[in-house]
Amino acid sequence: MNSVIETIMNHRSIRKFEKKVLTDEQIRMIVESAQAASTSSFIQAYSIIGVKDPDKKQKLAAIVGNQAYVAENGHFFVFCGDLYRHQVISNLEEKDLSTSLESTEKFMVATIDAALAAQNAVLAAESLGLGACYIGGLRNNLDEVCEILNIPEFVIPLFGIAVGYPAQMPDKKPRLPFEHIYHEDEYQQDEALFKQGLDTYNQTISDYYTKRTNGKRSDTWTGQMANMLEKPKRMYMKDFVKKQGFNQQ
Incomplete structure (x- = not known):
């Protein structure tokens, strides 16, 4: 087993971090590693917002259910599906790109690009001896997230990633067969x-x-999944996605 595979196989979510911030060099390395991920047709339809402001981190922590590790970490990254710059390209190149930008296909491209970039970022962080935890709870209230982070049209915050120096090392959670x-x-x-x-x-x-x-x-996995899926949540998402300009057709 080589070192890359060993890093991948040792992944676990870290929810408690030492009180030590990441350096600008570490942040750049993680973001540049994210940028090295594959991207559909070179479209690069994502952006990453790094949140350092303690007040903003506290507000985001409240949105996700008062999870302390969203506010208390080495750095907090928010990964967004982003076609805003492609809207700018529409004006720059004087071409109507609206049909493409509003399509379900390009919505999928943006979400897939962001996910690929995020996994590269997590692997980079873990290879540096850091820990990470994905935060999907930002989607509890994306209108408020957009207000906190000044998000424009054609950008959707998809999830956060808390990164830092691990203050815990939980057992690996077994995956499906x-x-x-x-x-x-x-x-x-x-x-x-x-x-x-x-x-x-x-x-x-x-x-x-x-x-x-x-x-x-x-509890069992099937019981856990059935209990979770029995209670639909974030059912506003379809309307929010359309409000941001995505998935119109």
Whole structure:
């Protein structure tokens, strides 16, 4: 196993950081690593907002449910799907790009580009001995996030990443069975095999939680997913995405 794969395989979410800020050099290295990610048709449809202002970090922490590690970290990055600069290109090149910019396809490109860049950023941070945690809770109230960060049209904050020096090292959370993720030549749909794999995985996850919480939790993965998905959330998202200019057609 080489060092790159070892870094990938050792990933875990860090939710407690030392009180030590990242240097400007570290921030640049992480962002430039993000920029090295693949991007669809060279469109580079994302932006990264680094949040240093303690007051803004506290406001963002409140939005995500008062998670302390959003305010208390080495640096907080917000990854955005971004076609604003392409709107500027429309004016610069004197061409009507609205149909493309408002399409579902370009909305997907922006979200995929941002996700690819973000994973590069996390791997870079972890290779430097730092820890990271993705923060999807920003989507609890994107109108407020946009106000705090002065977000223009054709930009959507997708998620944050808290990065810093780890003050904890939790056990790795077991992932789904290989056979559930990798399908060869066609999608395998044998429900009996699916259920068999899920039963085994449920026991693995239950054992993980039991050990991690000293017996206070023992829930299964399928139970956890069913309870979560039974209660739809952030159902305003379709309207918000359209308000920002995306996904119109």
